[in-house]
Amino acid sequence: MARAATTSDVFNAIAEPQRRDILLLLRDGERPATAIAEELGLSQPGTSKHLRVLREVGLVDDRRDGRQRVYRLDARGLEPVHEWAGGFERFWNESFERLDAYVQDLKRNGSAQ
Amino acid sequence: MARAATTSDVFNAIAEPQRRDILLLLRDGERPATAIAEELGLSQPGTSKHLRVLREVGLVDDRRDGRQRVYRLDARGLEPVHEWAGGFERFWNESFERLDAYVQDLKRNGSAQ
DNA sequence: GCATTGCTTTCCCATATGGGAATATGATGC
DNA sequence: GCATCATATTCCCATATGGGAAAGCAATGC
Numbered sequence: 001m002a003r004a005a006t007t008s009d010v011f012n013a014i015a016e017p018q019r020r021d022i023l024l025l026l027r028d029g030e031r032p033a034t035a036i037a038e039e040l041g042l043s044q045p046g047t048s049k050h051l052r053v054l055r056e057v058g059l060v061d062d063r064r065d066g067r068q069r070v071y072r073l074d075a076r077g078l079e080p081v082h083e084w085a086g087g088f089e090r091f092w093n094e095s096f097e098r099l100d101a102y103v104q105d106l107k108r109n110g111s112a113q
Numbered sequence: 114m115a116r117a118a119t120t121s122d123v124f125n126a127i128a129e130p131q132r133r134d135i136l137l138l139l140r141d142g143e144r145p146a147t148a149i150a151e152e153l154g155l156s157q158p159g160t161s162k163h164l165r166v167l168r169e170v171g172l173v174d175d176r177r178d179g180r181q182r183v184y185r186l187d188a189r190g191l192e193p194v195h196e197w198a199g200g201f202e203r204f205w206n207e208s209f210e211r212l213d214a215y216v217q218d219l220k221r222n223g224s225a226q
Numbered sequence: 227g228c229a230t231t232g233c234t235t236t237c238c239c240a241t242a243t244g245g246g247a248a249t250a251t252g253a254t255g256c
Numbered sequence: 257g258c259a260t261c262a263t264a265t266t267c268c269c270a271t272a273t274g275g276g277a278a279a280g281c282a283a284t285g286c
Contacts, residue, residue, distance in 0.1 A: 012128040020124070045277085046274075046275065051234095067232050119242080177252090
């Protein structure tokens, strides 16, 4: 089975740095494909391929405008990612991590022995 | 170049569903490798490989306990993921998405013309 | 229709990766 | 040392994927 396809799993789609960059860029507003390639310094075909992945996974929208194809962010698909990662929030807040480690240490070594 | 290795990029490391499952499981407390494999119904070698990836990318910690190797969550590496996704929060809150689409429509078609 | 601009798709290649099977390594008990 | 349990690693294979180059399409202007 392997990993779910980049075109069907948001987590996998955003595992590629360039695609994350594209999403960040589109946060500032829609853009035609060429502009995206230029602003990020990517090849035109490469950009097109990444945009296709993002489109199929539903993170961007596109519409024609003359001969240009304008891409727009549709970040709703990122909410599950945010929530998933948020489920671990307590592990990086309030030095919970260190506290937990301390407790684990106590459990297996005992403190005053 | 391609995608950053699963062992060096947290986004890529968590792009694999089974590794996400392992992390969720470890949220409830540390466990020896075999227990993880059993609870998730994964093969022993497969689990070991996933754990190695998670270890190398820093999302889990491990320690020996007799002949067992106990794995513990270290989710601090997930904070960047949470923040990154959180940067898109306004797009799924307050129907900002629809408002934006509406504005874009106005811009290119004009409403009362 | 034809040339041009703006993208998308196709080819082909190199590599990363997950899976299963088999093997190796480490720790414990006798 | 030897058997055994708990894991890790190695092999090999099938596939997903990103990249570059080249070709294919669509829309526009003349």
